[in-house]
Amino acid sequence: MHFNSRYSALPAKLYHHQQPLALKGAKAGHFNAALADELQWSEADKAAWVEICSGQKTFAEFEPLAMVYAGHQFGQWAGQLGDGRGLLIAQIIDKNGQTVDLHLKGAGSTPYSRMGDGRAVLRSVIREYLAGHALNALGIPSSNAVGFTSSTQGVQREKLELGAMMLRTSDCHIRLGHFEWINQYQPALLPEFTQKCIEWHYPQCLAAEQPVLAFAAQVIQRTAVMIAKWQLAGFAHGVMNTDNLNITGSTLDFGPYGFMERFRPNWINNHSDYQGRYTYQQQPSIGHWNLWTWLNNLIPLCPAGDDKAQWKEDLAKCLEQFEPAFLEHYTLGLCQKMGLPSFHKDSFDCAMAFLRVLQSEQLDYTQSFIRLQNKQYELIKDDCLDLRQFEAFLTQYHGIRGLQDTAELDAAMAKANPRYILRNHMAQKAIELAERDDFSEVERLFQLLRQPYAPQPDLERESDLAPLPGDQPEVAVSCSS
Structure with a gap:
């Protein structure tokens, strides 16, 4: 691997260094060999993928860390949050020269876990693993994953479940909520942090007359396009809190997601969303609300000597571009x-x-x-x-x-028009078999979803092409993972 360990160069108040806590009895789940090639993994890295994806092996070039951030959850200020069960274990350069985060999910508790145990269960890991793969194949910017591992260790949720870990990849784990945390708790860090965000992810904005405004406009544009792509694919994220949207407009943290089957725009795919805040039809307006909340955290970056009222107006003008970008x-x-x-x-x-x-x-x-x-x-x-x-x-x-x-x-x-989407009952079948140590259905769906636009008669099943019959209950998905 070729490392670019840049996040750990930021002020230490923005993260906490710690090693992952490996699960007992870790065993192979599924490995994304094509993605490992794109990330320039060596043959030795590939041979050790189970150890890497289960927290047993880390890298001397990068000390694992948990990020701290804050956020609005279901429209309410939630205060300090952070990586409560995941660690950034590396930042590496892919074949295209782009920096990619390697984020180990289910790696144990951190100072930001609050009441959580820091673990992930097999069902949620499989759902995110397959969905990230499916979204990327659909041309929707999204996190992906190199692989996941199961284990013999039990993790308590509504019932005792198998613990698992997944090595997620993303172009960026910096969330809108990072700015909320800094503005609330460490405002002196805001200029430096924003400058680094621009340098790393929007370097073209550095040449603008007002780089921060150009940065804001680009984040808004990319987020609008991402949500438009969700709507076109019938994808409902399920939990669009400000800490679950990043600054590059790539899909992140979509645990209770759903690909819509019967066309019901008000369908609540996350059964913890009691008010229907994050339904499919609400996603554009929620995206706008989240960005408005985020822009308030850029107000302190008003250049010295400039009129603050004008600066606020300029930020608001950036947000005015969300709706036309989405609609276009x-x-x-x-x-x-x-x-x-x-x-x-x-x-x-x-x-x-x-x-x-x-x-x-x-x-x-x-x-x-x-x-x-x-x-x-x-x-x-x-x-x-x-x-x-x-x-x-x-x-x-x-x-x-x-x-x-x-x-x-x-x-x-x-x-x-894709022929195949990841319907909830398809994912559920793969989960039920995997919980019995049979990952054959994960593999079948992985292969099917990598080419969603092309008919694959040798792989497809009739149940892949239609919703469950009306007399069968839908699969309910919760935030519990």
Whole structure:
């Protein structure tokens, strides 16, 4: 590996050094060999992946550390938080010359664990491992993972479960909540910390007249695009606290996530979200709220001698770009999914009409777009009760497409509509087998989800392509992990 150990060069108040606490009886779960290659792991590193991914082996080039940060959780100030069960164990250079964090999850308690035990259980590790893999394959910036290990050690949750560890990768673990913690508890560190964030992640902003404003604008832009990509894929993060969004617009800490199946925008996929704050339909507005909260922490960076009221206004103007950035990316992506020209004045309205059909008829989001792509209109119609609503949509749809050369539009559809998503019941099946030491279903899903747009008849099962039958309860997912 090629190390770039930069975070530990920051002031020591921002983290706590400690070694991981290995689980008893660690054993192999699954290894992402392709990602290890991208990260320039040596053959010796690959051979020792179980030891690395279970906290038994660390690196002389980087002393593991737990980050401290704060955050708003479910809209309420939660005070000091931090890495309560994870450690940054290395920062390394990948094949593209980019610095990547290696973060070991389930590594034991830290000073920031509060009432937690610092552990992770096998079911949550498998869910995050497969989801990060799936999101990256869908072209959605996200954390990923080199591998995970199971163990013989029990961890108490609602019941006694198997403990596990996962070696997560991300381009950045600096969260919006880092700025909240610094502003609240160590305000003198804010200028230096922000400067390093810009140097590491947005160096192009250094040449701007106001680098902090340029930085803020870039964070807002990337976050808006990330959330638009979530919406297009039908992905619900589940717990969009300010400490779970990072500054590079890559998906992080999505434990109680869900890929939407039947199109229900108000579906609560995290059963701890009693008010429905983090439903699919709320994600854009919550993203805006989180960024507004974050921008308040940049107010103290007003340049000396400048008018603070004007500085606040300038920060607010940065946030004004969130909605148009989101809508531009979402509109373009939705038109691609529909096979409609984005420049046509009625394309977006037609796409909304299709979504209304999916919502009122409770049709499967992913499967319905595949049927539309394959021109299987009768299959969609057969599942509809309100035939007039569907026929009205289809008439408008054909009217717009009939004026175009559709070959290019069809090609865009094929690249925009995945055949496979990680449905909750698919992940649950893999978890149930893994808890019996059978990781074959994890491997099958890993291979299936790495090429979500291409039919894979040798790998797929009928249950991969549809929601559970209506008489079977959905898999409930909680924050407990």
